[in-house]
Amino acid sequence: xxxxxxxxxxxxxxxxxxxxxxxxxxxxxxxxxxxxxxxxxxxxxxxxxxxxxxxxxxxxxxxxxxxxxxxxxxxxxxxxxxxxxxxxxxxxxxxxxxxxxxxxxxxxxxxxxxxxxxxxxxxxxxxxxxxxxxxxxxxxxxxxxxxxxxxxxxxxxxxxxxxxxxxxxxxxxxxxxxxxxxxxxxxxxxxxxxxxxxxxxxxxxxxxxxxxxxxxxxxxxxxxxxxxxxxxx
Amino acid sequence: xxxxxxxxxxxxxxxxxxxxxxxxxxxxxxxxxxxxxxxxxxxxxxxxxxxxxxxxxxxxxxxxxxxxxxxxxxxxxxxxxxxxxxxxxxxxxxxxxxxxxxxxxxxxxxxxxxxxxxxxxxxxxxxxxxxxxxxxxxxxxxxxxxxxxxxxxxxxxxxxxxxxxxxxxxxxxxxxxxxxxxxxxxxxxxxxxxxxxxxxxxxxxxxxxxxxxxxxxxxxxxxxxxxxxxxxxxxxxxxxxxxxxxxxxxxxxxxxxxxxxxxxxxxxxxxxxxxxxxxxxxxxxxxxxxxxxxxxxxxxxxxxxxxxxxxx
Numbered sequence: 204x205x206x207x208x209x210x211x212x213x214x215x216x217x218x219x220x221x222x223x224x225x226x227x228x229x230x231x232x233x234x235x236x237x238x239x240x241x242x243x244x245x246x247x248x249x250x251x252x253x254x255x256x257x258x259x260x261x262x263x264x265x266x267x268x269x270x271x272x273x274x275x276x277x278x279x280x281x282x283x284x285x286x287x288x289x290x291x292x293x294x295x296x297x298x299x300x301x302x303x304x305x306x307x308x309x310x311x312x313x314x315x316x317x318x319x320x321x322x323x324x325x326x327x328x329x330x331x332x333x334x335x336x337x338x339x340x341x342x343x344x345x346x347x348x349x350x351x352x353x354x355x356x357x358x359x360x361x362x363x364x365x366x367x368x369x370x371x372x373x374x375x376x377x378x379x380x381x382x383x384x385x386x387x388x389x390x391x392x393x394x395x396x397x398x399x400x401x402x403x404x405x406x407x408x409x410x411x412x413x414x415x416x417x418x419x420x421x422x423x424x425x426x427x428x429x430x431x432x433x434x435x436x
Numbered sequence: 437x438x439x440x441x442x443x444x445x446x447x448x449x450x451x452x453x454x455x456x457x458x459x460x461x462x463x464x465x466x467x468x469x470x471x472x473x474x475x476x477x478x479x480x481x482x483x484x485x486x487x488x489x490x491x492x493x494x495x496x497x498x499x500x501x502x503x504x505x506x507x508x509x510x511x512x513x514x515x516x517x518x519x520x521x522x523x524x525x526x527x528x529x530x531x532x533x534x535x536x537x538x539x540x541x542x543x544x545x546x547x548x549x550x551x552x553x554x555x556x557x558x559x560x561x562x563x564x565x566x567x568x569x570x571x572x573x574x575x576x577x578x579x580x581x582x583x584x585x586x587x588x589x590x591x592x593x594x595x596x597x598x599x600x601x602x603x604x605x606x607x608x609x610x611x612x613x614x615x616x617x618x619x620x621x622x623x624x625x626x627x628x629x630x631x632x633x634x635x636x637x638x639x640x641x642x643x644x645x646x647x648x649x650x651x652x653x654x655x656x657x658x659x660x661x662x663x664x665x666x667x668x669x670x671x672x673x674x675x676x677x678x679x680x681x682x683x684x685x686x687x688x689x690x691x692x693x694x695x696x697x698x699x700x701x702x703x704x705x706x707x708x709x710x711x712x713x714x715x716x717x718x719x720x721x722x723x724x725x726x727x728x729x730x731x732x733x734x735x736x737x738x739x740x741x742x743x744x745x746x747x748x
Contacts (some may be wrong), residue, residue, distance in 0.1 A: 279635045288636050294630060296625070
């Protein structure tokens with residue numbers, strides 16, 4: 204469904220991505236692994252068309268979704284091709300209520316307010332609270348719910364479990380497993396290797412702006428030297 | 437029933453006070469003129485409050501939309517067209533069209549640049565009005581009578597005019613509230629919070645902001661036409677950027693959190709201005725510092741005053 208080939212990108216004079224290639228088939232989960240500063244978040248921003256607004260630009264390569272090129276499109280057009288981003292740092296709309304956060308950018312489809320409430324009962328309870336009043340875990344649920352309400356074909360998560368309490372983290376992983384079981388394709392960045400290995404169908408290791416290894420979790424488990432060299436675990 | 441009305445206590449009290457004011461000692465000609473001015477500015481300020489508080493678009497050219505509405509009345513009057521059914525729709529369309537055209541350019545920018553561009557368009561309108569020698573140029577244009585309503589001179593009846601204005605204000609306030617609570621308003625407010633995030637979720641803020649800007653301009657055009665009727669005189673000073681600044685201050689003085697803040701702000705602004713001017717010719721020396729104090733200590737505007745007093 205989503206295909207990234209030889210993507211290169213940077214901010215101003217400094218090039219961050221040199222050669223990133225990855226593919227997310229429909230209904231599958233792909234995880235980007237790699238240490239901090241290796242270009243994982245920049246890869247997601249480049250896919251979403253967010254780089255120009257952040258002082259960056261795509262220098263080369265191809266990004267396609269269902270065969271349509273996404274490069275050069277403004278973010279709202281990229282999103283309409285079926286990509287739903289849950290950004291790093293959650294970024295819920297602070298003065299909008301939980302309900303408004305969910306419905307403001309909703310698009311018709313299988314995900315409705317009721318189904319998101321069933322997935323995250325906590326959001327139903329806090330329906331009228333402003334986004335800024337939520338705990339970190341609740342904000343994360345809201346960010347995921349908000350992306351689901353746009354009814355994407357592919358959910359993209361940037362560090363969705365970062366900085367959360369272990370119990371909340373487990374909740375989020377359980378929800379992601381449920382979404383996968385329902386057939387939603389997911390592209391995610393996460394530092395929790397164990398949880399990622401359990402959920403993902405494919406792993407892509409990013410090192411200094413290059414995708415240096417692609418394979419299944421089993422293949423990575425059988426290659427301790429890769430984990431040693433690129434992930435330091 | 438009472439519990440349901442409670443969240444609307446302040447706006448309801450405001451509208452009740454305005455409705456009763458003519459019966460409670462504000463029924464004299466001068467008082468009613470003052471109130472008419474305040475209500476008309478409040479009407480315009482509601483449009484600006486939707487822009488500033490709802491969309492996060494701080495326009496310093498809102499008076500230009502009023503000016504366009506006012507000059508629409510002037511031009512029609514000069515052509516001897518004074519029927520309200522023509523005059524007001526034309527003024528509304530003219531204000532909206534002006535906002536649509538200038539907004540299409542201005543909304544491509546944001547922050548300080550947006551303020552500068554709206555200011556620049558406002559000044560263009562000001563100098564254009566000043567150069568319209570056929571309509572009095574700098575000296576302005578005096579009407580022989582107000583716009584006629586169904587062939588009658590009803591608008592010249594101060595009491596009728598007062599309640600007609602009040603009804604329009606109520607409609608604008610209610611419409612503005614509904615607009616901000618609608619899907620359209622939610623996208624507008626989301627874009628104010630985080631435009632890039634809104635885009636990444638599949639919505640470009642631009643058409644939403646432009647439509648809001650156009651609607652505010654149309655409301656400004658209506659207010660301008662009403663002001664022309666209230667004063668029976670129009671001059672370029674109606675469009676001066678100070679007037680835009682005044683409107684912006686009314687909105688902030690009342691409080692950006694809710695739309696009736698704009699009404700409260702406009703009333704407080706106009707009445708304070710009047711009262712202080714009666715006290716001393718150097719009233720601006722008092723008025724200025726008062727505004728500074730409000731900006732410093734009343735972050736939520738006058739709307740936040742009761743809560744602040746309750747907490748001591």
